[in-house]
Amino acid sequence: AVHGVRLHSGTAPLPGPVALVLQDVTETRRTEDVRRDFVANVGHELKTPVGALALLAEAIQQAADDPEAVQRFAGRIAHEADRLGRLVRELIDLSRLQGGEPLPELVPVDVDDVIAEAVDRTRTAAKAKELQIAVGGQAGLVVRGVESQLVTAVTNLLANAVAYSEGGNRIAVAARARSGFAEIAVTDSGVGIPRKDRHRVFERFYRVDQSRASSTGGTGLGLAIVKHVASNHGGSVSVWSEEGLGSTFTLRIPLAITDGPTSDEPGDSV
Numbered sequence: 161a162v163h164g165v166r167l168h169s170g171t172a173p174l175p176g177p178v179a180l181v182l183q184d185v186t187e188t189r190r191t192e193d194v195r196r197d198f199v200a201n202v203g204h205e206l207k208t209p210v211g212a213l214a215l216l217a218e219a220i221q222q223a224a225d226d227p228e229a230v231q232r233f234a235g236r237i238a239h240e241a242d243r244l245g246r247l248v249r250e251l252i253d254l255s256r257l258q259g260g261e262p263l264p265e266l267v268p269v270d271v272d273d274v275i276a277e278a279v280d281r282t283r284t285a286a287k288a289k290e291l292q293i294a295v296g297g298q299a300g301l302v303v304r305g306v307e308s309q310l311v312t313a314v315t316n317l318l319a320n321a322v323a324y325s326e327g328g329n330r331i332a333v334a335a336r337a338r339s340g341f342a343e344i345a346v347t348d349s350g351v352g353i354p355r356k357d358r359h360r361v362f363e364r365f366y367r368v369d370q371s372r373a374s375s376t377g378g379t380g381l382g383l384a385i386v387k388h389v390a391s392n393h394g395g396s397v398s399v400w401s402e403e404g405l406g407s408t409f410t411l412r413i414p415l416a417i418t419d420g421p422t423s424d425e426p427g428d429s430v
């Protein structure tokens with residue numbers, strides 16, 4: 161355990177009553193509500209970096225004879241452009257995921273590979289904050305899915321664990337098989353999520369703390385993408401969190417049909 165946060169082991173029980181499972185039914189109802197605000201939200205989210213870019217361009221023009229200031233402003237332009245680029249990429253991901261396009265064929269995917277790729281993609285950000293990412297749990301699980309989407313989902317969870325953790329902390333990612341699903345749990349001992357916000361963090365553009373989110377460079381779309389990946393796969397995502405202690409996000413994806421029943425569902429196969 162890290163700061164009182166239980167890391168899931170192969171036999172640990174599910175997190176307690178604060179665990180919140182988002183199911184397809186809730187999803188459908190909520191999507192309708194959120195869709196109405198979507199265009200307005202996108203406009204607002206784009207306005208901020210675009211406004212910053214315009215101001216920075218003006219500042220560069222005025223600082224033409226101060227090379228140091230020009231460098232500084234240019235750096236900030238690059239930063240804002242990065243942010244804008246990520247926002248646009250994530251918007252495209254999200255619109256692909258939430259309908260419109262048919263889901264590519266589901267094929268057997270190795271969970272170990274998904275986790276390894278996601279850890280790889282988060283390594284630089286983790287290193288910058290001196291965060292360790294520990295990989296554990298059950299090896300060799302195979303799910304039915306779209307590998308690129310699963311990698312995106314686990315990467316988003318890991319990126320959040322990094323963004324909302326203090327430097328020097330530990331992050332754990334672990335897989336296990338349970339009732340026909342692979343559960344991939346990402347645990348951090350970071351800032352945690354207040355109870356009142358917990359059920360909303362999967363909404364597009366919802367952030368617990370706007371100012372913190374903008375300093376971490378977040379778009380507010382990461383968890384919405386994870387939620388869509390989960391539901392596209394017939395799975396789910398849930399969160400356990402305690403303010404000040406940390407968070408565990410658990411992604412559940414149906415296991416591929418294997419030769420024999422998994423250890424926790426003896427004799428269940430037809």
Ligand code: ADP
Pocket residue numbers: 316320321323324348350351352353361362365366367368369373377378379380381382383384406407
């Ligand atoms: P963002 O790009 O802002 O991180 P997300 O959709 O990924 O957007 O997350 C939504 C919000 O949920 C975040 O702004 C943050 O407030 C909260 N959050 C997500 N993951 C964590 C975490 N591991 N620890 C604490 N807060 C988190």
